[in-house]
Amino acid sequence: MKRIILLLALVSFSSGMAQSNINDLLAAGLNDAERFTTAWLVPVTEAGVYSISNGWYNSADAKPLGGFEISIVGNLTGFKNKDDKKSFTLNTADYENLQFLDGSTSKEVATALGDIEGIDVAIVATIEGQQVNTQFELPSGLASEDLNFVPSGYIQASVGLIKGTEVKARFLPKIDTDDVKIGLYGFGIQHDFTKHLPADKLLPVAISAVIGYTKLSGEYDFSDTGVIAGENQRLDAQFSSWNFSAVVSTRLPVINFYGGLNYITGKSETDILGRYEVQTIGAPIVYTDPFNISNNVSGVSGNIGTKLKLGFFRLNADYNLAQFNTFTFGINFGFR
Template identity: 55%
Template sequence: MKYIIATACLFIGFAGFSQSNVNEIFAAGIDDAEKFTDNYLAPVSEGALYSLANGWYNSADAKPLGGFEIAIVGNMTSYKNDKKIFQLNTADYDNLRFQDGSMSKRVSTALGDLEGIGVYVEGEFLGISTREEFDLPTGLASEGINFIPSGFLQVGVGLVKGLEIKARFLPKIAAEDVNIGLYGIGLQHEITQWFTSENALPVAVSAVIGYTHLNGSYNFTNTNVVDGSDQHIDVGMEVWNFQAVAATKLKIINFYGGIGYVSGKSITDVLGTYHVRSGPLQSETYVDPFSFIRKVDGMAATLGAKLKLGFFRLNADYTFADYNNLTVGVNFGFR
């Protein structure tokens, strides 16, 4: 249950460090641990960036001066099966070996569900042969979670000349060993207002730009193989979304679509002290061992619909990208 709660709050899957004992990989040495952890976390970092990029608009019709909308926005980002695995070739590792003698094998990423893949580290410590065996970690799919969730509050306020400013935020929250918070700012400009009088066309066209920043951390527990202190992960993410948006301008239900570009970066710091207690490297201690940087750049296309009933609005859309995404928004506003 702790694993599922932490995953839902941090949504980037790093709770797997605790549940699946990823820190046991330090028994294979710092170089092997860094290589494995980078491959293990890469897809969930990329998927989280795409998740954060979504939800900036539900119409191309910018709000007039003084118009506003408050929304609760939720994202569910899906991923292809090839994001759930990576090929681990022991020739690329100094000490890590498969227990069944395989040289290369598909293993789980933080999004995957492969279980029971045994590895070992073998060598001498103080002249005595020693061997340490453990299982590689599995991922979110093994808990029945096949998407990356995110959610936040978002506010839009109309200014002048078809310009609308937007802000999103998730107040700093803590749940068990997780801390997370995000903020973002965006602008939407209705281009059609410059060329036609109001309501002259049944459609509106806008340009949207949005920036989102997330900070999160997860503190994970020790294991029998590797102990230490203050073992945690700090995550920083920032992502830009640039979109051209078109939408109908009907009274009750409207349809909208957008196409554009997503660009983002995540920095993951694996921090704390890691002391190897068993195996040939049991005298080794690693402090703040490594960091990873992941970048995403790609096209994204969105199709959606919005239902408006007085002050209440409900919208849903689907974005096609390297990681597809479903966005649902519950909105309250006044035009």
């Protein structure tokens, strides 16, 4: 369970704390550890980028000068049917020292989204001149805890300016515990082109362009786990994304419908930091800040949603179709 909450902490705002045994892979040597960790981690970083990219709009009708809205936004990015993202084939021929305990040469193993458990590996090799002899279980993923989505959430504020322009900001106040540090911020702008038309107030629809940038930072300390000794062992992750959207919506007094076509581009950077001591028959093998994993993400998405306006109080929900589909919901409080 500990390694599962680590994933949630890095791409969402989970209240649980946990640890992962991905540092155990360093017993197989630096190259094997980086190869496995990259294949294991990349799918969840992709889902994380898509998750934080959503929720930038709930209408194409930009707020007038002085109009504002404060929202609590949540995203659930699903991967239940993404079998290609939940596992990968580990072929021991691609690794220098990693071997399956049962002697197999190739197996499907879990990614950080998967649910394959009980896969034991053994390291019996000479690494950097030292004899390493150990075994451990490969990490599984979110689905092994019956979690088939990556959540994210934040507070978002929008303020109307002149000439159909609206500015936006989102943030998650920094959470800092013994094991996990995480925070999020972002900014955006929306421009309503229909505000420039002479018959603006008579048109039944609004058409806007929206640009939004989001950055999530997370750090997790896993110094007390696994077969690898050391100190200050931690995982530092940075997720960033840009969302470029064309949006259309109705302009009715109470209930409205909106939809958008979006282009998402983002990047994740994950640093494995700290001091790691691999126990051997002789002197320990020491790694300091062993490696970095970088992943670029881009894709097109489309969404459709509805918004209910009851005076100062508003509710909205939409569904986004993309590489990872996302359900977004918002509780909004606004004026004008």
